[in-house]
Amino acid sequence: DAGVIQSPRHEVTEMGQEVTLRCKPISGHNSLFWYRQTMMRGLELLIYFNNNVPIDDSGMPEDRFSAKMPNASFSTLKIQPSEPRDSAVYFCASSFPTSGFYNEQFFGPGTRLTVL
Amino acid sequence: AQSVAQPEDQVNVAEGNPLTVKCTYSVSGNPYLFWYVQYPNRGLQFLLKYITGDNLVKGSYGFEAEFNKSQTSFHLKKPSALVSDSALYFCAVRVMDSNYQLIWGAGTKLIIKP
Numbered sequence: 001d002a003g004v005i006q007s008p009r010h011e012v013t014e015m016g017q018e019v020t021l022r023c024k025p026i027s028g029h030n031s032l033f034w035y036r037q038t039m040m041r042g043l044e045l046l047i048y049f050n051n052n053v054p055i056d057d058s059g060m061p062e063d064r065f066s067a068k069m070p071n072a073s074f075s076t077l078k079i080q081p082s083e084p085r086d087s088a089v090y091f092c093a094s095s096f097p098t099s100g101f102y103n104e105q106f107f108g109p110g111t112r113l114t115v116l
Numbered sequence: 117a118q119s120v121a122q123p124e125d126q127v128n129v130a131e132g133n134p135l136t137v138k139c140t141y142s143v144s145g146n147p148y149l150f151w152y153v154q155y156p157n158r159g160l161q162f163l164l165k166y167i168t169g170d171n172l173v174k175g176s177y178g179f180e181a182e183f184n185k186s187q188t189s190f191h192l193k194k195p196s197a198l199v200s201d202s203a204l205y206f207c208a209v210r211v212m213d214s215n216y217q218l219i220w221g222a223g224t225k226l227i228i229k230p
Binding site (some may be wrong): 004031033038042045048050055056091093097102104105106107108109110 | 150153157159161165167210217222
């Protein structure tokens, strides 16, 4: 398996522009996570999907952020309009079905977003 | 409140020496604990986890971690460090009654010097 795939790897955009980040989870994984990593705030969970349904979006910073998972093999995180403070590395992670109470997450390589 | 702490921002170790990266936690109930590693410009990789059972957990790349309930610690260890172990290490604890949410430590930068 190729692992979790994210695109693009780097994105540079100007303030006010729309940004769309993409993720393909590992086949067979039914849980998907979007994280944001910054020096100041560390690793933050933005949203969690289970079986393509958003379960917890309490970490989404504001209405400018939205995420979708139209099918089991694809998810997007959109920022519209983007602001300089959105600059961060965004990670997608997936996890396989839980028979116990928790299974480890597999992370993608991340998208480094710079908003000028 | 549940929390996890990594008291050291950076740990420096000479190659071949044993290494320890510290993690302490605060949870109600039985903790589920994890270690992840992040190499430069890469995503986090799972190293090991403690759910129940033996207090000494063995993981990838020769790492192990010892769960100590009385000290509420889950320190990551390796008997002999390699330069390639240089990376950012994260400890995490599962949020009680959640099957998905983790509380992440701030990370510890491990530098192994030749």
